[in-house]
Amino acid sequence: MSAKKIGFLSFGHWTPSPRSGTRSGQDALLQSIDLAVAAEELGVDGAYFRVHHFARQLGSPYPLLAAAGAKTSSIEIGTGVIDMRYEPPMRFAEDAASADLISEGRLQLGISRGSPEQVVEGYKYFGFHPAEGERDADMARRHTEIALQVLTGQGFAEPNPRPMFPNPPGMLRVEPYSQGLRERIWWGAGSDATAEWAAQKGMNLMSSTLKDDESGEPLHIQQTKQIQKFRQEWNNHDHGFTPRVSVSRSIIPIVSDQDRAYFLGQRDSQDQFGMIDEKTRAVFGRSYTAEPDELVEELATDTAVQEADTLLVTVPNQLGVDYNARLLENIIEHVAKPLGWK
Structure with missing residues (x-):
């Protein structure tokens, strides 16, 4: 297997339970920063965060x-994913560029376009409404095209002829501007068609542990076909850069009694098929939970992971920074290196 970038993906769950190591929104945010710092020290390539509105999880991503x-120097900082139904494109561009400049x-x-949410049509509370004849997914893509x-x-x-401050010549752009950020936008595609749309628009591809079921096959096979269609469509366009592809997986190497206590019961999990709304049948990816030797054998047969250049490992963030740092270290040492990913 070829080398890969490996990052963690945190949903940032928090709950005010005594059993949780992450009991408040502040805990979730500060621990996310601490885990990014720890991951960088371990040689992990990326710190990625899920965005969910109206939930006890990470919300606004830009702070x-x-x-x-600002607290790290080399690790990639990302999202997986921002729901564009909720995003004003101009402010998205400003906030994203500002965060990108801070991270150099x-x-x-x-x-x-987002996933099923905590509330009904939550984007309306943020002031967004699909235009006549639009679906909410269409609105998300419209916001995306403007932002891109x-x-x-x-x-x-058009510049004001009597501005408060002098303007540069010509039409004005949104400031600040961060060069190269446009090539570091990824689309979280739930279907083959949206993966091809991402290729047409010049975005990298993210494919998660949840995908529209389009053939009844296991997730990794459907994802592999999705990735191949994305790359085939990309080759029909001249975007000026080589795209990246990531897939997400839940990977828990069982190397300690603590691991066994938390996760051993999940070792026989398989892909699950079901409805995520009234119209969409989906396949939910299995969790890889086993002793390292077994994990290496199982992941060696995951064709989507083989196809991707980036692997995002979901982390159980409510177990705290120390546990998740050890988890990432074990994945690097006991899984990634034996498979030739690192």
């Missing part, structure tokens, strides 16, 4: 991205 970027160009922003254009840095806004 977290900026803070993690290390942002990797995963965005998408703004991130090119081309001027489009």
Whole structure:
């Protein structure tokens, strides 16, 4: 297997339970920064965070991205994913560029049309409504297309003839501008068609542990076909850079009594198929939970992981920074290195 970038993906769950190591929104944010710092010290390549609104999880990503970027120096800082139904494109471009400049160009922003939410049509509370004839997914793609254009840095806004401060010549762009960020936008694709759309628009591809079931095959086989279709479509366009592809997996090497107590009962999990809303049948990826030798054998047959250049490992963040740092270290030492990923 070829070398890969390996990052962690945290959903940032928190709950005010005495059994949780992450009991408040503040805990979730500060521990996320601490885990990014610890992961960088271990040689992990990326610190990625899920965004969910109206949930006891990580919400607005930009303060977290900026803070993690300021406290680290080499690790990629990313999202997986920002729901573009909720995002004003101009403010998205401003906030993303600001966080990217603070991190000195290390942002990797995963965005998408979003997943089933905590509330009904939550984006409406943020002031967004699909246009007549639009679905919410269409609105997310419309927001995305505007944001991608703004991130090119081309001027489009007519300057005031009597500005408060002197303007540069020509039309104005959103400031600040961060060069290269446009090439570090990823689309979280739930289907083959949206993966191809991402390729058409010049975005990298994220594929998670949840995908539309389009053939009844195991997740890794469906993902492999999705990745191949993405790359085939990419080759039909001249975007000026080579795309990246990530897949997400839950991987727990059982190397201690603590691991056994928490996770051993999950070792026989398989892909699950079911409905995520009234119309969409999906396949949910299995968890890889076993002793290291067994994990190496199982992951060697995961064709989607083989196809991807980046692997995002979901972490049980409520077990605390120390546990998750050890988990990442064990994945690097006992799984990634034997498989030739690192």
